[in-house]
Amino acid sequence: MRSTVQNVMTTDVAAVNQNASFHTVAELLISRGVSGVPVLDDDNRVLGVVSEADLLAKEEFKERYYGDDYRPPLRARIRHTAGSEGSGYRKSLGETAGALMTSPAHVTTPGAAIVTAARLMDRHGVKRLPVVDPDGRLIGIVSRRDLIKVFLRRDQDIEQEVREALHGRADVAVTDAVVTLTGTYAERSHAVTAVRLAENIDGVVAVRDELAWKHDDIADLPMWGGA
Template sequence: MSAVVENVMTTDVAAVNENASFHTVAELLISRGVSGVPVLDDDNRVLGVVSEADLLAKEEFKERYYGDGYRPPLRARIRHATGSEGSGYRKSLGETAGALMTSPAHVTTPDAPVVSAARLMDRYGVKRLPVVDADGRLAGIVSRRDLIKVFLRPDEDIEQEVREALHGRADVAVADAVVTLSGTYAEHSQAVTAVRLAENIDGVVAVHDELTWKHDDIADLPVWGGA
């Protein structure tokens, strides 16, 4: 059975209300040792995420507010000159979490497969995802580190699940989450399916295929197309 987000997420979540001050957000990031936190409305629904990068926007545009001779980075000066400052400049004016946050937040749900959460993180380039219930209320948070937990399953557990998935039709050995399959199937396609089933087991790092077969039904398939 595939692991779901609920199995690996953290329920003790550092989060802030949308009206929390800049100072409160900064203190929370430092005290909890995190780089970003969900921003909630008064009903505990996730509105967005505020990160270190969002707070640093104020430093990037510091010259405009403090006049202390601070010289922004080149990319910031280009945006100033072209008028294409966008959300970075808007966030530099922010005094509350709601004004500083990136919204809407990329979220997942407790029953989502772990692999789906990993793909979301990769697609959007984020390190963590707020986990919300059916009403959009915060239920937890899942990070890249949490997702790695599925690879820490004991070899014995992985071996048992692989054997069950293959109905005992192959010899299974597992060492450091690497599965080795051996034995003989009647058909080549059955051996291919066995490898794919093993690869899909949570915690499996790799599958070494040492299977053989009596009949190559794949080679017998007609080839379509051609000249």
């Protein structure tokens, strides 16, 4: 069985409405001990994510212009708005979650595979993904920490699932989530399939392939140089 986002996500989600004030967002981040929260419209649909970095943009640009009361000249404002730092400068002027957020948000669904969510986080360099229903409404959130829970399964549980997946056709031993397969298959292709099945079990860190076979049917295939 492959775990999905629904198996590990958190449903008690800290989130803010798009009209929430800067102060409200900051208080929520501190009180909940999180570094970012989803931003929602009035129908609970996810519009974006506001993070500590988004809030800190305000202080960053204040310091750059030598004090809280200093307003940069028009030329400087245009330069930052048009340049690579334009997004940060615009956020420094924001007063609500909607103005401060990064949008659109990268989201996932409850039925998505754990590996799919992990790849999405890695691709976009984010630490969490809002989980949405088919209408885009927030139903949970999944973090990197949630995803690694799958690797905390007991060795006994992993071993049982591997045995079931292989229908008892190989000897299975599991230590610290590393699976060792021993035994003999009639065909090499069956041994290869057994390793792949074991690798796909949730919680498996690695598979040590010590399987043998009686006939190398893979070498008999034309692409492998056979007749």
